Amino acid sequence: MDETGAQAPLIALTGATGFIGQQLQQRLLADGYRVRALVRPDSPNLDRLQPGCQAASVYLNDRDALRDALTDVSAVVYCAGSVRGRGPEDFAAANVDGLRHLAAVLSSLSAPPAVLLISSLAASRPEVSNYAASKAAGERVLGEHENLAWTILRPPAVYGPGDKEMRPILAWLRRGIAFVPGPPGQRISLLHVEDLTAAVVAWLRAGTACRHQVYSLDDGHPGGYDWPGMAWAVGAGRVRQLRVPAMLLRLAGSVNWGLSRLLGYAPMLTPGKVRELTQESWVCDNEAFTRATGWTPVVDLGEGARRMFGAKRER
Numbered sequence: 001m002d003e004t005g006a007q008a009p010l011i012a013l014t015g016a017t018g019f020i021g022q023q024l025q026q027r028l029l030a031d032g033y034r035v036r037a038l039v040r041p042d043s044p045n046l047d048r049l050q051p052g053c054q055a056a057s058v059y060l061n062d063r064d065a066l067r068d069a070l071t072d073v074s075a076v077v078y079c080a081g082s083v084r085g086r087g088p089e090d091f092a093a094a095n096v097d098g099l100r101h102l103a104a105v106l107s108s109l110s111a112p113p114a115v116l117l118i119s120s121l122a123a124s125r126p127e128v129s130n131y132a133a134s135k136a137a138g139e140r141v142l143g144e145h146e147n148l149a150w151t152i153l154r155p156p157a158v159y160g161p162g163d164k165e166m167r168p169i170l171a172w173l174r175r176g177i178a179f180v181p182g183p184p185g186q187r188i189s190l191l192h193v194e195d196l197t198a199a200v201v202a203w204l205r206a207g208t209a210c211r212h213q214v215y216s217l218d219d220g221h222p223g224g225y226d227w228p229g230m231a232w233a234v235g236a237g238r239v240r241q242l243r244v245p246a247m248l249l250r251l252a253g254s255v256n257w258g259l260s261r262l263l264g265y266a267p268m269l270t271p272g273k274v275r276e277l278t279q280e281s282w283v284c285d286n287e288a289f290t291r292a293t294g295w296t297p298v299v300d301l302g303e304g305a306r307r308m309f310g311a312k313r314e315r
């Protein structure tokens with residue numbers, strides 16, 4: 001409550017227990033918002049909710065429970081996502097179906113709150129993988145709801161505290177070793193999770209300016225990074241680029257996918273993931289979002305690596 005007695009806006013957050021969601025909880029609470037995390041009742045990660053964060057125990061396909069969980073909510077941030085799986089059905093639950101239920105429930109409200117979808121740069125190339133296709137399908141679900149004030153953010157690879165994907169890659173780069181999965185000259189854009197959470201707050205403050213817009217976001221490094229550029233940014237003097245043969249990656253992806261079917265786990269490395277990893281580039285910029293909201297990224301890769309690993313080595 002502020003000094004006028006008004007309550008702080010209440011933000012409903014899905015995916016609050018994930019890598020990005022945990023940082024979002026912290027950021028929103030620190031910026032004075034109230035947060036209601038919509039968590040699945042059987043989530044193994046309920047201990048990841050911050051003190052001060054309300055928990056609404058709800059499956060995203062339970063529309064009645066969803067409607068209850070959205071009571072008094074000012075805005076919804078949809079950060080639930082499936083990032084690994086064997087086939088389209090594994091990605092659909094969080095990336096498409098949950099959104100469909102949420103959009104239907106929001107549409108049934110007399111004054112629906114605005115909704116922000118954390119999508120992915122991968123949605124720009126749905127043909128590449130089941131993950132990319134599911135992120136594009138989720139975006140289309142929102143696009144079908146003209147009546148809702150939706151906005152879509154498409155981050156590239158996100159890194160920062162709690163991330164398990166980029167951290168080992170950056171750690172090897174600091175040692176001067178790049179395992180390059182794609183063609184020579186491969187380039188990727190990056191975003192520190194702190195800048196992503198700041199972008200969400202900027203969206204909340206921007207009101208209607210971002211309605212029905214799809215924005216990419218990056219850390220402001222023009223044209224993304226190639227592997228030597230990334231190594232330089234994280235403080236490695238020289239980098240040895242070790243090309244991972246595409247054949248080997250494809251074989252590993254197929255074997256892992258097959259094993260996951262036999263043993264029943266959700267695989268990260270699959271033929272689709274290999275196609276993602278071997279794209280020539282995943283590059284974007286943030287100009288449109290900056291124009292709309294005034295948000296600018298503040299954590300470049302050098303600063304992000306310093307926060308992750310400590311002081312830079314001598315260049």
Ligand SMILES: NC(=O)c1ccc[n+]([C@@H]2O[C@H](COP(=O)([O-])OP(=O)(O)OC[C@H]3O[C@@H](n4cnc5c(N)ncnc54)[C@H](OP(=O)(O)O)[C@@H]3O)[C@@H](O)[C@H]2O)c1
Binds near residue numbers: 016020042118119
């Ligand atoms: N990390 C990146 O580099 C990156 C880049 C671009 C876009 N994104 C997008 O950002 C979002 C969050 O990514 P992340 O890296 O934070 O993923 P994460 O760590 O795997 O977290 C996923 C979150 O989604 C929840 N979730 C998964 N399936 C669900 C379902 N069926 N119903 C309800 N909740 C479900 C998980 O809840 P439980 O704790 O219950 O499992 C968890 O809170 C995803 O949509 C991803 O596509 C991520």
